[in-house]
Amino acid sequence: MKTVGLDISAIRKEFPTLSRKVNGKPLIYFDNGATAQKPSSVIDRIDQYYRNENANIHRGVHTLSQEATSAYEEARITIQRYLNAKYEHEIIFTKGTTDGINLVAFSFGEMLNEGDEIIISAMEHHSNIVPWQMLCERKKCVLKIIPMDNTGELKLEELDKLLSERTKLVSVTHISNSLGTINDIKTIITKAHNAGAKVLIDGAQSVQHLKVDVQELDCDFYAFSGHKIFGPTGVGVLYGKEEILNEMPPFQGGGDMIKEVTLEKTTYNTLPHKFEAGTPNIVGGIALGTAFEFLNELDMGAVNQYEQELLNYATKQLSKIEGIKFYGQAKNKTSVVSFLIDGTHPYDVGTLLDKLGIAVRTGHHCTQPVMQFYDIPGTIRASFAFYNTFEEVDQMISALERIIPMLKD
Amino acid sequence: MSIEEKEQSIIDEFAIYDDWMDKYEYIIELGKDLPLIDESKKTDDRLIKGCQSRVWLDAEKKSGKMHYSADSDAIITKGIIALLIRVLNEEDPKDIAKAELNFIKEIGLQEHLSPTRSNGLVSMVKQMKMNALKQVS
Numbered sequence A: 001m002k003t004v005g006l007d008i009s010a011i012r013k014e015f016p017t018l019s020r021k022v023n024g025k026p027l028i029y030f031d032n033g034a035t036a037q038k039p040s041s042v043i044d045r046i047d048q049y050y051r052n053e054n055a056n057i058h059r060g061v062h063t064l065s066q067e068a069t070s071a072y073e074e075a076r077i078t079i080q081r082y083l084n085a086k087y088e089h090e091i092i093f094t095k096g097t098t099d100g101i102n103l104v105a106f107s108f109g110e111m112l113n114e115g116d117e118i119i120i121s122a123m124e125h126h127s128n129i130v131p132w133q134m135l136c137e138r139k140k141c142v143l144k145i146i147p148m149d150n151t152g153e154l155k156l157e158e159l160d161k162l163l164s165e166r167t168k169l170v171s172v173t174h175i176s177n178s179l180g181t182i183n184d185i186k187t188i189i190t191k192a193h194n195a196g197a198k199v200l201i202d203g204a205q206s207v208q209h210l211k212v213d214v215q216e217l218d219c220d221f222y223a224f225s226g227h228k229i230f231g232p233t234g235v236g237v238l239y240g241k242e243e244i245l246n247e248m249p250p251f252q253g254g255g256d257m258i259k260e261v262t263l264e265k266t267t268y269n270t271l272p273h274k275f276e277a278g279t280p281n282i283v284g285g286i287a288l289g290t291a292f293e294f295l296n297e298l299d300m301g302a303v304n305q306y307e308q309e310l311l312n313y314a315t316k317q318l319s320k321i322e323g324i325k326f327y328g329q330a331k332n333k334t335s336v337v338s339f340l341i342d343g344t345h346p347y348d349v350g351t352l353l354d355k356l357g358i359a360v361r362t363g364h365h366c367t368q369p370v371m372q373f374y375d376i377p378g379t380i381r382a383s384f385a386f387y388n389t390f391e392e393v394d395q396m397i398s399a400l401e402r403i404i405p406m407l408k409d
Numbered sequence B: 001m002s003i004e005e006k007e008q009s010i011i012d013e014f015a016i017y018d019d020w021m022d023k024y025e026y027i028i029e030l031g032k033d034l035p036l037i038d039e040s041k042k043t044d045d046r047l048i049k050g051c052q053s054r055v056w057l058d059a060e061k062k063s064g065k066m067h068y069s070a071d072s073d074a075i076i077t078k079g080i081i082a083l084l085i086r087v088l089n090e091e092d093p094k095d096i097a098k099a100e101l102n103f104i105k106e107i108g109l110q111e112h113l114s115p116t117r118s119n120g121l122v123s124m125v126k127q128m129k130m131n132a133l134k135q136v137s
C-alpha cells in the first residue's frame, strides 16, 4: 500500500489545517468534495498580497497597481498553461463553478431562440440544473436529460436520441460529486459536436483529481472553482473557446468590461475583460495561480493512482460493515464513496463521526435528483484527496463500528 | 413546573455526563423511546424539510395550554425534539412565545440548533412559537 511518486507525510505538512484537532481528536478530513484544504503556499500568497501589494488592477499607473496587475495576469497565464488553453484570454476569472455556468446560461443563452434545446444529465449538481431551467423559462427553450443507470453511469446511447438539430448546448459534469462517476466526456463532446451543439463541462470535481487538457477534450466551455482545487474561495475559472466567447454578449455591465462609454452607447472591451465587470477578486485570482503552481509540482498520474488505491481500500473495508449500501458503483470512479447503513440516518452518523474528529458530508450533496432517483433522503459521503491516508480510512471504519451499535436498536 | 424549571431540570440531568458519548447515548435513547406523534399526523403539511433531516410537527391548544407532537427521521434530531416537547408542552402560549430555550446551549447541543445544520430544528422551534403566538392574539 505504498505509492511511488508521492511523499504523503511531506505533502500533509504543507496543509496546516490537517494538523488541527476537532473535538479533541486529530482531524480526519474526508470532505474534499465540498472544499479542499489549502497549502501554506496559497495561504502565504494571500497574506503577502495584502501586506505588500494591495492595489486595484488594470487602472493605475502607479507601481502597486502595476505589480498587482502583473501578478493577476501571470496567474491567468499559469492557469492557461496548466489547462493547455490556446490563449490566455480564454481564461475568464469567475466567482466559481456556479458563476461560470450562470455566465454561459445568460450570455450564450441570449443567442438562443424559442424551441432550442439544452441537454444536461441526471447526475448534475443543482448549479448545472437551475441556470438552465431559468434560461428555458426566459427563452422558452427545452431542457432534456441524459438518464443514468443504477450503478451511476450515464446511458450515453440515449444521448443519440436526445440530440437534434435544435440542440444548442450539452452541459454535463466531468465527475459526479455525489457518486464519483467519471463521465466519458470525450464521447459526449464528439457526439454533441457531430450534432452541431456546443458543450460545457462542469469541472468542479475534476481538476483536483485528473490532468485536464481543454484542447485535447475539445470542449467549448469548462468551469471550475478555486476552493476545490486547493485555492481560495470566491474565485474560479470559466474556460471558453475564443470564437464563442467573442460571439457572446457580456454577462454583467460595469467597470473594466468597457472600451468606451458615452451616455448613449457603450462599446465593450476585448476578452477576457468583456466578461470580468467590476473589481475582481484580485487576491483570489493570484492565489489561484499559486494553487496551480502547487498542482504543477505534483505528479498527477501518481495522485490519481494513490487516490484510486484509497478508494479501493475504503470500499473494501466499508463493505465489511453489515447493512452497508453503496451509491455510485461506476467502473470509472474518482475517490468518492457514498453510502448508507441500514437502520441508521446519515445525519446521525455524520454527527457522531464529527464527535470523533472525522469530517464527512451527509445529505443530498446539492444533487436532489440523484437522491430522488435512488429514493433516498441523502447519503454519507467520504471524499478523499491525496493528503488522506490508509490509516485515516481505518480510523473511520473503527469509528463506524463504535457508532452503529449506538444508533441501531 | 414552569418552562424555566423544566429547562433547569434537564440541565441538571445532563450535568452528570462529562463525556460526549454518554450524552449522545442519552439523546439517542430519548429519540428511540417514545413515538412522539401519531403516524396519521405525519403528513406533508406538517413536514418541515431540512436539508439533513426531516421533522414533522403538530400543534393543538387544549384548555388554554399548547400541546405539541413531533417526529424526525434522524434519531439525534428526534431526541432533541423530545427535550423541546418536554419543556414546552402543556404550557401557556404566552410563555412559549417568549421562551428563550437557553437549556439547549447549557447542555452543549447548541450546534444542532444552528441554521447551518439545516436539520429542521431551527424551523421547528420557530414554528412552535408561531403556533403559540397565533393562540395569543
Ligand SMILES: Cc1ncc(COP(=O)(O)O)c(C=O)c1O
Residues within 6 Å of the ligand: A033, A034, A095, A096, A097, A098, A099, A125, A127, A128, A173, A175, A176, A177, A202, A204, A205, A225, A366
Ligand atoms: C459537480 C459540481 N458542480 C458544481 C458545484 C458548485 O461549485 P461552487 O459552489 O464552488 O460554485 C459543485 C460544488 O459542490 C460540484 O461538486
